[in-house]
Amino acid sequence: MRDDGTLDDKPDPDAVADRSDATLSSERSPTTIASGARLGGRRNSLADLIRTRSGWLRDLPTPNGSAARPAAAGGPGERVGPAGRGRRAGAVVAVGVVCCLALAALAQARQEAADTGRAGALAADAGLDRRAAAEVAARSLERAPAPTVSPSAPPGSPSATASPSATASPSVTATPSAARKRTAPKRPAGPAPVAGLTKAQMANAKVIVRTGRELGFPRRGLVIAVATAMQESNLYNLASGVLPESQEYPHQGVGWDHDSVGLFQQRASSGWGEVGQLMDPEFATRQFLTALAEIPGWEELPLTVAAQSVQISAYPDLYAQHEWRAAEVVDAFLSAGM
Structure with a gap:
């Protein structure tokens, strides 16, 4: 009996059926289990919160100032008082909050999965860029001219060490002017003096x-x-x-x-x-x-x-x-x- 002389409502075994978590564990679908596994630690805490909501729902304040308690479903013709309506409104609010938290956790999990996918794609692109750079470097090394070494220099001497910038001697390289001199036809020098001329x-x-x-x-x-x-x-x-x-x-x-x-x-x-x-x-x-x-x-x-x-x-x-x-x-x- 309460302090105001009102008898406490008797707990009704059938009231469990009104709870939103009354679904048996054997009836839960594999998809629900898999989604819970993907959410990780956040879904575990959310599940704990959902499993224990019956405890804090019971402590929600009612319009008359007393703690909310689960009530038995009213039978036919039974009139629900103000206390019952307050408890039902609190339950609806609690269920809405839980649904919002669940949606927020699901959206965050999807965002993390998308970020992970983008990070993987960027890493793959970086790997391709590194391989392409390595192939270009390898081709440039293959095309590089072989260093020249003076045959007269003894092995191990500084002159015998080939340098990357070693090129042909300038004296060996034919200049355009030299090429023109070789290919230009020679003008006749002219005959020797004749007819007694100087x-x-x-x-x-x-x-x-x-x-x-x-x-x-x-x-x-x-x-x-x-x-x-x-x-x-x-x-x-x-x-x-x-x-x-x-x-x-x-x-x-x-x-x-x-x-x-x-x-x-x-x-x-x-x-x-x-x-x-x-x-x-x-x-x-x-x-x-x-x-x-x-x-x-x-x-x-x-x-x-x-x-x-x-x-x-x-x-x-x-x-x-x-x-x-x-x-x-x-x-x-x-x-x-x-």
């Missing part, structure tokens, strides 16, 4: 022949040009004694025929070109051959007539005396492939 005269005759060939002149034009230079300057590049400016340029002698300069004794005052240009044997040859090409039928004219038509000399018949020597010089260069 090396300097032959060098000037070579310039005349080469320039005429570049301009497309036939052998006849080359012979006329060489014979004219033999008569005018004896195949020497002459400066003028009355034109000091001409002596400032490379020359092989000094002439005194007014302001005439160069191989063909051309005069700047007559419009052949500047003094410096006329002192260049190639330029002087181009000027002479250009003027020769303007004479109609020059190929059929006698050498002395063709030369005089260009030079306008006071002694026109003197060019013919050099024709055979000029032909010998030109033929020497043409035979040499120049």
Whole structure:
């Protein structure tokens, strides 16, 4: 009997059937057992909490201030008082809290399993990266050139130790310039002096022949040009004694025929070109051959007539005396492939 004169409710054996944990252990499914095993220690504590809830449910306060106790199920027509309704409301709240705790524990267990799976995948990727790096290093070692060792160095000496940076000697490596020198065709050195000429005269005759060939002149034009230079300057590049400016340029002698300069004794005052240009044997040859090409039928004219038509000399018949020597010089260069 309670202190307020109310009789205690008799415990009803059937009240056990209203508990949420009244399920027999033999009726629990393997899935439930497996999930409990995965949760580990947290599920064990949760199970302890669920098994012992009947104890703390009994101690829940009721609206009238007394401890809640399990009540027997009301029979038909039995009226449930305020105390019974309070106990049922407390039980519903307790069951809701337990369900929330169970869901939270299950979500945490799934999150841990997902984290474990991601960690395993990252570890596997790291292992693949390490193996790939090892394979790349192995291939680079296989492709690395073998170190060279000097055969003259005795074994064990510092020079006999191969270094990773050992390469072929620079003297052995062919440079692009050296390759060009080996492959470039050699220009003919030119024939030996002929027709009683010196090396300097032959060098000037070579310039005349080469320039005429570049301009497309036939052998006849080359012979006329060489014979004219033999008569005018004896195949020497002459400066003028009355034109000091001409002596400032490379020359092989000094002439005194007014302001005439160069191989063909051309005069700047007559419009052949500047003094410096006329002192260049190639330029002087181009000027002479250009003027020769303007004479109609020059190929059929006698050498002395063709030369005089260009030079306008006071002694026109003197060019013919050099024709055979000029032909010998030109033929020497043409035979040499120049």
